Every structure is written in C-alpha cells, then in structure tokens.
Amino acid sequence: MRIVVTEAPFDFGAEADAFASGRTDMGAVVTFTGTVRDGTGTLAGMEIEHYPGMTERALEKIAEQARARWSLGDVLVIHRYGRMAPGERIMMVATAAPHRRDAFEAAEFLMDYLKTRAPFWKKESGTAGEAWVAAKDEDEDALRRW
Amino acid sequence: MRIVVTEAPFDFGAEADAFASGRTDMGAVVTFTGTVRDGTGTLAGMEIEHYPGMTERALEKIAEQARARWSLGDVLVIHRYGRMAPGERIMMVATAAPHRRDAFEAAEFLMDYLKTRAPFWKKESGTAGEAWVAAKDEDEDALRRW
Amino acid sequence: MDLLYFAWVRERIGLPRERIDTQAATVAELVDELRAREDRYAAAFADLSALRVALDQDLADFDAPLAGVREVAFFPPMTGG
Amino acid sequence: MDLLYFAWVRERIGLPRERIDTQAATVAELVDELRAREDRYAAAFADLSALRVALDQDLADFDAPLAGVREVAFFPPMTGG
Numbered sequence: 001m002r003i004v005v006t007e008a009p010f011d012f013g014a015e016a017d018a019f020a021s022g023r024t025d026m027g028a029v030v031t032f033t034g035t036v037r038d039g040t041g042t043l044a045g046m047e048i049e050h051y052p053g054m055t056e057r058a059l060e061k062i063a064e065q066a067r068a069r070w071s072l073g074d075v076l077v078i079h080r081y082g083r084m085a086p087g088e089r090i091m092m093v094a095t096a097a098p099h100r101r102d103a104f105e106a107a108e109f110l111m112d113y114l115k116t117r118a119p120f121w122k123k124e125s126g127t128a129g130e131a132w133v134a135a136k137d138e139d140e141d142a143l144r145r146w
Numbered sequence: 147m148r149i150v151v152t153e154a155p156f157d158f159g160a161e162a163d164a165f166a167s168g169r170t171d172m173g174a175v176v177t178f179t180g181t182v183r184d185g186t187g188t189l190a191g192m193e194i195e196h197y198p199g200m201t202e203r204a205l206e207k208i209a210e211q212a213r214a215r216w217s218l219g220d221v222l223v224i225h226r227y228g229r230m231a232p233g234e235r236i237m238m239v240a241t242a243a244p245h246r247r248d249a250f251e252a253a254e255f256l257m258d259y260l261k262t263r264a265p266f267w268k269k270e271s272g273t274a275g276e277a278w279v280a281a282k283d284e285d286e287d288a289l290r291r292w
Numbered sequence: 293m294d295l296l297y298f299a300w301v302r303e304r305i306g307l308p309r310e311r312i313d314t315q316a317a318t319v320a321e322l323v324d325e326l327r328a329r330e331d332r333y334a335a336a337f338a339d340l341s342a343l344r345v346a347l348d349q350d351l352a353d354f355d356a357p358l359a360g361v362r363e364v365a366f367f368p369p370m371t372g373g
Numbered sequence: 374m375d376l377l378y379f380a381w382v383r384e385r386i387g388l389p390r391e392r393i394d395t396q397a398a399t400v401a402e403l404v405d406e407l408r409a410r411e412d413r414y415a416a417a418f419a420d421l422s423a424l425r426v427a428l429d430q431d432l433a434d435f436d437a438p439l440a441g442v443r444e445v446a447f448f449p450p451m452t453g454g
Contacts, residue, residue, distance in 0.1 A: 011163075012162060012163055013159040013160055013162055013163025013164075014159055014163075016158060016159055016162040016163070016177065017157075017158055017159025017160075017162070018159075021233075022233060023181075023233060024181075024182070024183065024184040024189075024232040024233040025183060025184065025185055026181065026183065027180060027181055027182075027183035028178065028179070028180060028181075029177075029178070029179040029181070030176065030177065030178050030179075030253075031162065031175075031176065031177045032174065032175070032176050032246065032249070032250070033174070033175040033176075034173060034174060034246070034454050035169075035170075035172065035173055035174075035175070036170070036173075037170065037171060037172065037173035037244060038170040038171065039171055039244065043170075048453070049379055049380055049383075050453075051377070051379055051427070051430070051446060051448070053430055054427055054430035054431075054446070057430050057431075058430075058432075079453060079454075086170040087167075087168060087169060087170040090454070091453070091454060098183060098185065100178065100180070100257055100373075101288075103178070104178070104250065104253070104254050104257075107176075107250070108250050111246055111250075111454055114453055114454050115451070115452070115453060115454040116450070116451055117432065117451065118451060118453050118454075119379065119427070119446075119448065119451055119453075120451055120452065120453025120454070121379060121380035121448065121449065121451065121452055121453075122452045122453070123380070132380055132381050132449065132452075133452045134452070135449070135450030135451065135452050140450075142247075180373050194372070195298055195299055195302075196372075197296070197298055197346070197349070197365060197367070199349055200346055200349035200350075200365070203349050203350075204349075204351075225372060225373075236373070237372070237373060246454075257373055260372055260373050261370070261371070261372060261373040262369070262370055263351065263370065264370060264372050264373075265298065265346070265365075265367065265370055265372075266370055266371065266372025266373070267298060267299035267367065267368065267370065267371055267372075268371045268372070269299070278299055278300050278368065278371075279371045280371070281368070281369030281370065281371050286369075
C-alpha cells in the first residue's frame with residue numbers, strides 16, 4: 001500500500017506500469033485517473049488546497065477500509081495539491097486483486113470515499129474569475145451503495 | 147477508438163500514459179489490465195488461441211456498444227494471443243469519460259463482454275500437464291446486469 | 293462451406309478447418325451430419341451446451357439457418373480477458 | 374486550542390489558523406462563541422449544513438465534545454479526486 005500527497009506532477013505511465021508488476025498472484029489491475037476538466041473551454045486552471053496531516057491520515061483510512069473489504073494484493077493512491085492546468089492529472093488510484101470484480105469495486109469505493117472524505121478543495125479560475133467547486137449531492141449519494 | 151489484437155507484448159505504461167492524454171474535456175480515465183495468474187505456484191505458462199477476423203469484429207462490436215451506452219471520449223482494447231508466462235499482461239482496456247461513473251461502468255461492461263463474447267481460449271500448462279481453462283458461470287452471470 | 297474448429301473442439305476433431313459440401317438447412321442439422329461421420333466428431337459434438345457456434349464470424353444459435361453462410365465455426369465458451 | 378480554516382471558510386474569516394482559549398464543551402458551543410466575535414465569523418458560520426468539522430484530524434459532528442481536543446478544523450464539503 002502506498003499513499004502519496006504531493007505538489008509535483010506524477011508520472012502516470014510509470015506508476016501504472018510499476019504497480020503490482022512482477023506479482024504472479026494478481027490477475028486484475030484497475031487504475032483510475034482524474035484530470036482537470038474544462039468542459040466549456042473557459043477554464044484557465046485549478047488550485048487544490050488540502051489539510052496537511054489529515055489528508056494522509058484520511059487516505060490511509062480509506063485504503064485500509066478497501067483492503068479489509070475486498071481481497072486486494074495492493075493499493076496505490078496519489079493525489080496532488082497546488083496549481084494545475086486543464087488536462088493535467090490531479091490524482092490516481094490503483095488496485096490489484098486476484099479477480100476483476102474485487103479490483104473494480106475497490107477502485108470505485110476508493111474514489112467515492114476520496115471524493116467526499118479526504119480534505120481536498122478545488123478552486124477553479126477562468127474567464128469569469130475564481131470560484132470554489134461545490135460538492136455534488138451525487139458524490140455523497142454514491143457512498144450509500146457501500 | 148483503438149482495437150489491437152497482437153501476439154507481441156504491449157507496453158502498458160506507455161499505452162496508459164498516451165490514452166486520452168492531451169484531452170481537456172475528459173475528467174476520468176479507467177484502465178483494466180489482466181495478467182496471467184498463478185494462484186498456486188504450479189503454472190508454467192498459458193497459451194491463448196483466438197479466431198482471427200472474428201476477434202477484431204467482436205471487440206469492435208463490444209466497444210461500439212459501450213460508446214452507444216455511455217458518454218465516452220475514447221476506448222482502447224488490446225488483447226494478446228500466443229504463449230505467455232505467469233505475471234505477463236494478457237490484455238488491457240481503457241475508457242475516458244467526462245465523469246468517473248461512466249468510465250468505470252463502461253470498463254466493467256467491456257470486460258464482462260470481452261470475457262464471454264470475444265473468441266479467445268486459454269490453455270494452461272503446468273506441473274499437472276495442459277488443460278483448457280473452463281468458462282465460469284459467474285462470467286456469464288455478470289452480463290445480466292447490463 | 294468452410295468449417296473452423298477452435299480449442300478442444302479442434303483438438304478432438306484433429307484439424308483446425310475443413311471445407312465441406314452439405315445440404316443441412318440449420319446448424320443443428322449440420323451437427324447431426326458431422327456426428328454421423330466419425331467417432332471423433334461424435335465426441336466433439338457430444339454436448340451442445342458446452343459448444344458455441346459462429347456463422348460468418350457472428351455468434352449464432354444452433355437452430356440458425358445456414359442459407360448463404362460461407363464460414364461456420366465451432367468452439368467452447370470463450371475464456372479471454 | 375488550535376483552530377484551522379480551509380477553502381472559503383479561510384477566505385471569509387481571513388486567516389488560515391489561530392490559537393484560542395475557550396470553555397466551549399462542544400463544537401456547536403465553540404461555533405456560537407466564534408459567531409458572536411465578529412461579522413466575518415458570523416458570515417463563515419452562517420450555515421452549518423454547508424460546513425464540516427474535524428477534531429484532531431478526524432471528521433466529527435457539530436455536537437461532538439471538545440474535551441481533550443487540540444486541533445479543530447472547519448471547512449466546506451470536500452471536492453477532491
């Protein structure tokens with residue numbers, strides 16, 4: 001299990017390639033990557049604030065919950081903070097499991113909890129100025145299935 | 147959309163990194179990778195047979211179904227055939243979508259259909275000789291949720 | 293008409309493909325013809341529930357008509373991924 | 374006791390952290406104390422349903438007791454990922 005909270009960009013290809021590599025007992029690896037999305041072409045960039053200390057603690061707790069619930073060989077969470085441009089990768093999770101359903105479910109669980117329980121806040125800046133991204137009800141609702 | 151059926155190993159890190167990269171309208175990328183699993187330490191290797199022509203056709207049809215059903219920016223499917231050693235990557239799918247739920251669901255859909263509707267057959271060789279892998283009822287059952 | 297066999301169907305019959313002439317109207321009739329030929333065919337087609345069939349590279353049912361079909365493939369349930 | 378503010382809570386109050394002395398027994402009592410201080414606090418804490426609180430870096434409810442707590446953080450619902 002590896003949890004990384006960092007300001008620097010991360011190398012998604014290298015991280016994905018290295019994750020669970022060399023393991024012969026894991027049949028399935030799932031990765032999720034979140035990037036700065038500019039749906040309307042008006043976004044200049046995004047700044048992510050976080051709560052140092054609590055962030056790592058919350059991510060570790062979420063990853064431990066996933067490991068307790070599914071049969072997982074490994075879990076990786078990387079999340080950035082600071083300034084990012086549209087299209088830049090904000091974060092990734094990866095799960096390795098003997099069977100695909102476990103790897104998929106655990107990755108979705110990690111994302112649903114990370115979105116609503118890890119102390120990150122996004123602020124978008126664009127042609128209309130700056131604004132904090134509002135939390136979505138659907139993200140909170142997504143927790144109910146677990 | 148890219149469908150690749152190949153005997154050669156593929157570079158998962160490079161494929162994952164290149165997929166949907168440079169897109170600013172896709173917030174979510176999911177990848178699934180299947181590897182040769184040796185749960186008991188008795189597997190020497192695996193040989194995958196396929197039906198040239200039908201394989202590409204079946205994978206394209208499955209990917210088109212996913213694109214019709216979810217809001218996807220891109221889809222990638224790579225599947226190998228021939229001999230592979232334990233721990234080697236057999237295949238990958240990748241999905242890019244504006245929102246994570248679409249990317250996750252489409253990737254699971256692709257996997258459920260690929261497992262049961264694309265003409266690949268696995269034969270394992272190990273200490274106990276050679277044997278064709280039997281199809282699992284749970285894989286067929288997995289289709290019912292879509 | 294071309295017949296293709298994959299995986300253990302290919303192994304039981306002992307060849308990957310062959311060309312045949314048939315008057316069979318459906319896949320099921322073709323299977324009956326093949327079963328009657330030799331033991332190795334009878335063995336390969338003993339349990340249809342363990343077999344799948346594709347007509348011109350599309351999955352089909354055993355009661356599907358063969359009119360106009362050029363390529364029939366028999367194989368076990370798929371195990372890719 | 375250390376108070377930490379994040380995102381628009383930090384912006385409304387105008388500072389990221391401060392140290393205070395308080396006799397408040399619960400988070401809700403602490404919030405009432407803060408609201409009474411100045412308008413910027415009243416503005417930041419106007420709608421508790423739009424706020425979250427963490428006690429010593431664990432999420433908590435507004436009726437949670439403050440006994441033994443060293444660090445209280447207020448912030449809006451999280452939007453990571």
